Amino acid sequence: MIKLYTHLNEILTLAGAQLKDGRRLKAQDLSLIQDGAIVFDEAEIHWVGKTAELPEVYSKLPSLNLQEHVLTPEIVDSHSHIVFGGDRAQEYARRLNGVPYEQIAKEGGGILYTMKETNAARPDQLFQLAKERIERLHSLGVGTIEIKSGYGLNFHYEFELTQIIHRLKQHFAPKVQIFNTYLAAHDVPRDFESSAHYLDEVVLPLFDKVAGEGIIDAIDIFHEKNYFSTDDCQKLFSRAHALNIPIKIHADELNDNDGARLAVSFKALSADHLLKVSAAGIQALAESATVATLLPGTAFFLGKPLAPARQLLDAGAKVALASDFNPGSCHCDNLLLIASIAAPQLKLNQAELWAGITLNAAHALGLSQQGALIPGMKPRFALFKADSLAHITYHWGKNLAVKAE
Numbered sequence: 001m002i003k004l005y006t007h008l009n010e011i012l013t014l015a016g017a018q019l020k021d022g023r024r025l026k027a028q029d030l031s032l033i034q035d036g037a038i039v040f041d042e043a044e045i046h047w048v049g050k051t052a053e054l055p056e057v058y059s060k061l062p063s064l065n066l067q068e069h070v071l072t073p074e075i076v077d078s079h080s081h082i083v084f085g086g087d088r089a090q091e092y093a094r095r096l097n098g099v100p101y102e103q104i105a106k107e108g109g110g111i112l113y114t115m116k117e118t119n120a121a122r123p124d125q126l127f128q129l130a131k132e133r134i135e136r137l138h139s140l141g142v143g144t145i146e147i148k149s150g151y152g153l154n155f156h157y158e159f160e161l162t163q164i165i166h167r168l169k170q171h172f173a174p175k176v177q178i179f180n181t182y183l184a185a186h187d188v189p190r191d192f193e194s195s196a197h198y199l200d201e202v203v204l205p206l207f208d209k210v211a212g213e214g215i216i217d218a219i220d221i222f223h224e225k226n227y228f229s230t231d232d233c234q235k236l237f238s239r240a241h242a243l244n245i246p247i248k249i250h251a252d253e254l255n256d257n258d259g260a261r262l263a264v265s266f267k268a269l270s271a272d273h274l275l276k277v278s279a280a281g282i283q284a285l286a287e288s289a290t291v292a293t294l295l296p297g298t299a300f301f302l303g304k305p306l307a308p309a310r311q312l313l314d315a316g317a318k319v320a321l322a323s324d325f326n327p328g329s330c331h332c333d334n335l336l337l338i339a340s341i342a343a344p345q346l347k348l349n350q351a352e353l354w355a356g357i358t359l360n361a362a363h364a365l366g367l368s369q370q371g372a373l374i375p376g377m378k379p380r381f382a383l384f385k386a387d388s389l390a391h392i393t394y395h396w397g398k399n400l401a402v403k404a405e
């Protein structure tokens with residue numbers, strides 16, 4: 001059914017950002033329309049412009065007057081770990097009180113602790129917990145969410161997590177789009193002598209199985225010293241190419257491991273974290289289609305220096321922001337809040353901020369038909385009760401997102 005919204009205070013179209021492929025953006029690339037109207041059906045946007053300039057052919061459509069509101073492309077959270085059991089509040093308190101993370105991890109904390117809690121929960125419980133988290137994200141204006149497995153860490157439980165994400169995807173479509181990323185290579189369980197051994201025994205055989213069932217949208221790996229080596233990544237990525245499954249990577253977070261260049265050499269959708277990315281890595285990203293995904297919430301929560309966003313942007317890289325929502329290093333599900341706080345710290349202009357959580361975040365998931373409100377694109381947008389676009393992030397931490405009807 002064809003629909004018409006009119007008299008929006010502002011529509012953020014990002015038409016300029018779309019033309020520039022999300023790179024080297026200036027404020028005018030927001031391409032804002034005041035007193036805007038939009039015509040769309042389930043499949044695509046037909047027309048966007050000023051209400052006063054609505055073409056005659058659409059003038060008889062039943063319309064919804066949305067004065068006092070702002071319309072933006074829907075927010076895309078392109079990096080999350082939403083399916084998990086238990087929490088790590090005690091670990092957080094210990095970190096605040098001066099215990100180093102290395103010691104916590106040595107004592108069985110960190111990812112391996114969440115693995116135990118997740119594997120102790122039943123699939124229906126994990127589904128229910130994740131469903132409630134996704135509903136909350138949706139209430140904040142998020143319409144597409146990438147979810148990684150990675151707290152199962154053995155053949156049986158990683159398969160179960162991947163199936164739970166698939167169930168969530170079916171449950172929420174089309175209201176919320178879920179992107180299912182297979183991250184069995186998140187950490188190396190203690191019963192394996194090496195990362196290579198775990199890769200051969202679990203990650204690769206299960207990859208073949210879930211890819212064969214057609215239930216995953218991408219693979220990911222934690223490329224880091226004491227986790228997975230460059231050799232491990234190359235092995236996994238080669239298999240991904242053979243199976244025609246897109247690649248994402250946790251890259252250059254704790255050390256410069258040349259992860260950005262590795263990602264680019266395998267035409268990854270995105271390289272994520274990048275706190276320690278080298279100048280060569282920045283250059284490689286800038287010359288590629290691989291999105292540089294920054295997760296400033298994690299750096300905030302761990303008290304670490306932020307990623308070199310300005311260098312990436314000025315070099316011409318496509319930069320996205322994501323939440324990294326997880327029980328350990330970033331227990332925050334509110335990407336818009338993270339972006340509001342991060343923008344002044346990372347020195348982002350308003351177009352870079354908004355493209356980072358919409359257009360470029362969609363590209364980080366290979367979704368080229370959303371992220372800008374222009375004719376022909378998918379009608380995936382978020383509505384806010386706000387006087388202007390600026391009010392949405394100016395009032396940081398207050399949720400202004402509303403439903404259209």
Ligand SMILES: [Zn+2]
Nearest residue numbers: 079081250324
């Ligand atoms: Zn992550």
